[in-house]
C-alpha cells in the first residue's frame with residue numbers, strides 16, 4: 771500500500787510524482803504513468819478518505835443537512851396547515867413528499883461513502899423554522915399577508931438547503947464521490963425548483979391580495 775499522506779497531496783498538485791509507487795507496474799510511458807497514478811490515487815483515496823479533514827467536514831455537513839431535512843418535514847406540515855391559498859397548501863404538501871425523498875437520498879449518500887446516517891443538531895435551520903412559527907403567531911388566520919410571509923419563510927429554508935447541497939455536491943465531485951454528487955445535485959435541483967415555484971405562487975395568487983389587506 772502506498773504512503774497515504776504524500777499521495778493525497780499529490781492528487782491535488784500533480785499527476786506524475788507518485789507513480790513510482792504504483793502497484794500495476796505498467797507505467798512505461800508518460801501517458802500510462804498518469805493513468806497509473808490516477809488508479810493509485812483512487813486506491814489511496816479510499817484508504818485515506820476517512821482521516822482527511824475535508825472528509826470529516828463533508829460528513830459533518832451531511833449530518834447537519836440530514837437533521838435539517840428531518841426537521842423540515844415537520845415544519846412543512848405546520849406551514850401547510852397554516853396556509854390558506856390552495857396552490858400554496860399543495861406546494862407545501864408536494865415539497866414535504868420531496869423532502870422525504872431528500873432524507874432517503876442522504877441515507878444513500880452516507881452509505882456510498884461508508885458512513886452511518888446521523889443527525890447533527892443544526893441551530894441555523896432551527897432558527898429559520900422558529901421564524902416561520904413566529905410568522906404564524908403574528909399573522910391573522912386566513913389572511914394573504916400570512917401566506918405571503920409563509921412563502922418568504924419557506925424560501926429561507928430552501929435557500930439554506932440550496933447553499934448546503936450546492937456546496938456538498940461540489941465537494942463530492944472534488945473528492946471523487948461521483949454517485950453521491952449525482953444524488954446531491956438531484957436534490958439541489960428540486961430545492962431550486964421549489965424556490966422558483968414559491969415565487970410564482972406569491973406573484974400569481976398572493977402578494978397582490980395581501981397588499982389590499984388592512
Ligand SMILES: [Fe+2]
Pocket residue numbers: 839868869872931957961
Ligand atoms: Fe430538502
Ligand SMILES: [Fe+2]
Pocket residue numbers: 865869927928931961964
Ligand atoms: Fe426544500
